[in-house]
Amino acid sequence: MDKLGQEWVSAAVDGEIDEHTLAELAADADSHEQWRDYHMIGDAMRGELPKTMSLDLSASIMAAIEDEPAIVAPQPAAEVSQPVRKSSGKIIPLFKQFGQYAIAASVALVAVVGVQNYNQETLVESSPLPVLNTRPLIGSASPVSLQTGAVQQNQSYTNDQVADQRRRINAYIQDHMLQQRLNNGVNIDDNSEADTTPVAQ
Amino acid sequence: MRLILLAILAMSFPAMAREDMPAKAWLENMSQALREQEFKISLIQLQSDHIRPLVYIHGKVNDQEVAFLEHLNGPPKNAVRVGNTVTFIEHDQPAYSVHSSRIQGVIPAALADDVSKLEEGYQFVLGGRSRIAGRPGQLVRIIPTDTNRYGYQVWLDMDTYLPLRFDMISVDKQLLEQLLVVELLVLDEVPAILKEAYKQEWPAVMSQSDRDSGEDWQFSWLPAGFKVLIKDQHRLIGSKEAVEYIAISDGLANISVYVAKAGEAPLPEELVIRNGLSLATERVGNAEVVAVGKVPAETLSRIAKSIMLQ
Numbered sequence: 001m002d003k004l005g006q007e008w009v010s011a012a013v014d015g016e017i018d019e020h021t022l023a024e025l026a027a028d029a030d031s032h033e034q035w036r037d038y039h040m041i042g043d044a045m046r047g048e049l050p051k052t053m054s055l056d057l058s059a060s061i062m063a064a065i066e067d068e069p070a071i072v073a074p075q076p077a078a079e080v081s082q083p084v085r086k087s088s089g090k091i092i093p094l095f096k097q098f099g100q101y102a103i104a105a106s107v108a109l110v111a112v113v114g115v116q117n118y119n120q121e122t123l124v125e126s127s128p129l130p131v132l133n134t135r136p137l138i139g140s141a142s143p144v145s146l147q148t149g150a151v152q153q154n155q156s157y158t159n160d161q162v163a164d165q166r167r168r169i170n171a172y173i174q175d176h177m178l179q180q181r182l183n184n185g186v187n188i189d190d191n192s193e194a195d196t197t198p199v200a201q
Numbered sequence: 202m203r204l205i206l207l208a209i210l211a212m213s214f215p216a217m218a219r220e221d222m223p224a225k226a227w228l229e230n231m232s233q234a235l236r237e238q239e240f241k242i243s244l245i246q247l248q249s250d251h252i253r254p255l256v257y258i259h260g261k262v263n264d265q266e267v268a269f270l271e272h273l274n275g276p277p278k279n280a281v282r283v284g285n286t287v288t289f290i291e292h293d294q295p296a297y298s299v300h301s302s303r304i305q306g307v308i309p310a311a312l313a314d315d316v317s318k319l320e321e322g323y324q325f326v327l328g329g330r331s332r333i334a335g336r337p338g339q340l341v342r343i344i345p346t347d348t349n350r351y352g353y354q355v356w357l358d359m360d361t362y363l364p365l366r367f368d369m370i371s372v373d374k375q376l377l378e379q380l381l382v383v384e385l386l387v388l389d390e391v392p393a394i395l396k397e398a399y400k401q402e403w404p405a406v407m408s409q410s411d412r413d414s415g416e417d418w419q420f421s422w423l424p425a426g427f428k429v430l431i432k433d434q435h436r437l438i439g440s441k442e443a444v445e446y447i448a449i450s451d452g453l454a455n456i457s458v459y460v461a462k463a464g465e466a467p468l469p470e471e472l473v474i475r476n477g478l479s480l481a482t483e484r485v486g487n488a489e490v491v492a493v494g495k496v497p498a499e500t501l502s503r504i505a506k507s508i509m510l511q
Contacts, residue, residue, distance in 0.1 A: 161465060161466035164464060164465060164466050165464070165466045165467075165468060165469075167440065168440060168468060169468060169472065169480060171437040171438070171440040171442065172437065172457075172491050172493055173474070173480065173493055174437075174438050175437045175438050175444075175446075175457070175459075176493040176494070179431075179446070179448060180305050180455055181287075181289065181301070181305050183430055183431055183448050183455075
């Protein structure tokens with residue numbers, strides 16, 4: 001590769017040679033590398049380089065071409081694997097569709113329930129009206145409440161009161177038992193559940 | 202048969218030396234044994250219609266008392282004591298620790314404490330001997346000096362002084378509660394479970410500093426030997442109702458006195474609950490004084506009546 005040869009290739013890159021020399025250059029394998037380098041230098045100076053580039057394209061293409069026949073045999077296998085991919089890819093959309101149907105169905109359900117509730121509410125609201133209308137005929141509410149109060153005082157205990165009493169006794173006993181644990185140095189009292197069955201009263 | 206008689210005779214010889222030992226000395230020995238010996242006892246707690254099997258293991262790790270109490274029936278309910286911290290591990294709430302010198306729930310703490318503290322309210326009388334849990338036992342009666350509290354009986358193992366049976370008896374000599382040891386094992390070395398318990402990290406002791414000091418309640422009458430331990434204000438654990446609280450004790454019997462706003466339905470004036478616990482209520486205006494404890498209901502009633510604000 002002499003200096004003269006380099007200039008010759010450089011002139012070819014710039015398109016300053018005739019077709020005959022160009023054909024000669026194509027036949028000269030040694031100059032191919034320089035031809036490519038000059039083109040790249042030119043591209044770099046004009047700012048036309050791709051962002052990524054393979055620096056030895058010709059070699060990689062040659063390698064790819066040489067590998068080509070070897071791929072012929074595994075091709076069916078590659079085709080087999082493709083459908084698998086396709087089906088797995090399809091599963092997600094399938095579920096998505098179901099989800100969408102389910103959501104749509106539930107929305108419909110809510111809509112139905114909502115309508116039913118709405119209907120019931122209107123029914124309930126409409127029903128007390130006659131009762132309200134009849135009330136003034138019976139009399140005002142205040143004597144009734146007075147009377148019930150008097151009845152409660154006369155009765156010994158209502159169920160609610162007995163339940164309340166029991167609840168409060170339990171609260172005191174539970175607290176007493178807890179305090180035995182908290183009060184340092186104070187003794188006994190079991191961890192037992194409060195059994196408030198009265199023996200004597 | 203003769204062999205057994207001979208064995209009993211042989212066993213009674215070392216006990217001869219203890220023949221003249223007073224009841225109080227027996228209790229003092231028991232207190233020391235409970236604090237210092239390494240043992241495992243399986244026992245049952247009888248409370249009218251309740252029977253609870255328990256296991257209690259006690260030992261010393263690095264000079265600190267370590268104890269483990271386990272309820273054998275029902276949902277898990279355990280307590281662990283390391284030094285002066287007792288941790289309760291129960292199924293229905295996260296584990297919590299309190300500052301305490303004994304695990305409450307088995308052997309009354311007073312029996313492992315200085316028994317002379319009990320002398321104001323009780324007399325110690327030596328009783329007979331009987332065989333309990335396959336061991337010779339010595340009975341010591343803890344007799345109340347008045348009818349304001351219940352009496353107790355404790356049977357001690359004659360070899361180790363550890364308690365074998367503990368009864369609570371009403372004023373008319375009825376059995377209210379019983380702890381009965383079914384197996385006592387004196388251990389040669391600290392069991393692995395106590396070593397584990399000693400190493401384990403337990404929850405920090407619950408702070409007692411947030412206890413609001415209560416009003417200055419006084420009692421115009423308290424049975425001899427009873428002292429006020431704690432006064433505070435807190436909310437009842439179950440109902441969240443705010444109460445004024447006073448704890449009084451004579452060492453064996455503990456009474457809680459509550460002052461709270463009266464509820465709609467009046468509480469019964471006197472109530473005896475099956476496990477020996479009683480409850481008495483005194484209504485003062487729109488407030489109620491409630492006393493709870495393992496003493497006769499009449500005592501509670503009198504205490505509730507005698508409370509006053511200084």
